[in-house]
Amino acid sequence: xxxxxxxxxxxxxxxxxxxxxxxxxxxxxxxxxxxxxxxxxxxxxxxxxxxxxxxxxxxxxxxxxxxxxxxxxxxxxxxxxxxxxxxxxxxxxxxxxxxxxxxxxxxxxxxxxxxxxxxxxxxxxxxxxxx
Numbered sequence: 001x002x003x004x005x006x007x008x009x010x011x012x013x014x015x016x017x018x019x020x021x022x023x024x025x026x027x028x029x030x031x032x033x034x035x036x037x038x039x040x041x042x043x044x045x046x047x048x049x050x051x052x053x054x055x056x057x058x059x060x061x062x063x064x065x066x067x068x069x070x071x072x073x074x075x076x077x078x079x080x081x082x083x084x085x086x087x088x089x090x091x092x093x094x095x096x097x098x099x100x101x102x103x104x105x106x107x108x109x110x111x112x113x114x115x116x117x118x119x120x121x122x123x124x125x126x127x128x129x130x131x
Contacts, residue, residue, distance in 0.1 A: 002026045002036055
């Protein structure tokens, strides 16, 4: 995996996961965004096509707008780097080399202190007794 050296990618949890999953992790050099040209290209496209053109008034509006843009980007637009296929169409032909180890890695987040209670079935009788 290649990533920038931002705080979200240099945490002990990420490094421990990469070590446990035997994933090689490489950081791009500070101030050298072109070492990760694919994500820089995507970030530029997202910024120019959506973020610079839209003034969000609420988080829900931002989520809905970004969801629509992502759906269009992945399912409707052909990409030259994918042989003019959409990412969704290309994904159906992709056969990952490492399918099991990365998909079954336990999360680095701690287990919850308590599990949510099961929802009781609501009946007329237990609603009357509960008040």
